[in-house]
Amino acid sequence: MNEELIRKATELLLEGIGEDTKRDGIQKTPARVSEMMGEILSGYGTDLTDLKKSIFPDEFSDMVLVKDIEFYSMCEHHLVPFFGKAQIAFIPDGNLIGLSKIPRIVDVYAKRLQVQERMTKQIADKLDELLSPKGVAVSIEASHLCTMMRGIKKQHSKMVTQSFSGIFREDKSYLQQFLLSIGSDTAKELDIKLDV
Numbered sequence: 001m002n003e004e005l006i007r008k009a010t011e012l013l014l015e016g017i018g019e020d021t022k023r024d025g026i027q028k029t030p031a032r033v034s035e036m037m038g039e040i041l042s043g044y045g046t047d048l049t050d051l052k053k054s055i056f057p058d059e060f061s062d063m064v065l066v067k068d069i070e071f072y073s074m075c076e077h078h079l080v081p082f083f084g085k086a087q088i089a090f091i092p093d094g095n096l097i098g099l100s101k102i103p104r105i106v107d108v109y110a111k112r113l114q115v116q117e118r119m120t121k122q123i124a125d126k127l128d129e130l131l132s133p134k135g136v137a138v139s140i141e142a143s144h145l146c147t148m149m150r151g152i153k154k155q156h157s158k159m160v161t162q163s164f165s166g167i168f169r170e171d172k173s174y175l176q177q178f179l180l181s182i183g184s185d186t187a188k189e190l191d192i193k194l195d196v
C-alpha cells in the first residue's frame, strides 16, 4: 500500500470538502487515515497458504460450525464500513483445521475493499480449496453504513448473503441442519422431512 499517495489523496479530499487542511484538528488527519487504511485493509497480499500447516487428518465426519464470527469490512462502492457476523460450517472429508483459523480466513477477506456477496463466496471457496470437505456453508449478515447513513429508509435493515457447496447443495437435510443451527428463519420454510 502506498502510504504517501493515501496521505496526498486524503488531503485533496479534505480540500474538496472545503476544509482548512491546516487547522489543528485536521492537520494530522491525512497521516492518521493513511495509517488506519494500512490496518483495516491489511487483507491484501495474504494468500492464506500458510493455513495448510494447520490442517490435520481426522475421522470426524459431522458438521463443524463456527458461529458469530465478527468482522469489519469496507464497501468498495462508497468507502465506508459494513460489518456483521459470519456463520461458517463444513462437513469434513478426512481433514480438520484449527478452529481459530476460520475467523482468520474471514478477517483476510474482510480487510479489503469488498462487496458482501463476493466476500461470502471467497470465504466458502477458500475453505473448499484448503480442506476439500464434503461441503461448505457460509452465511453472512451485515449492516452497511452506506445505506444506514444516507437516509435511505429501512436504516436498520441487514443484508444476508449465503454460499453453499457440495453436500449442502445436494442434500437438503444438511442445509436445514445448518440453517437451524444458526437460527435462520429460512430453515422453517424449507419443507423437508428429516429421516432422523
Ligand SMILES: [Zn+2]
Binding pocket: 075, 076, 077, 078, 079, 144, 146, 147
Ligand atoms: Zn456501499
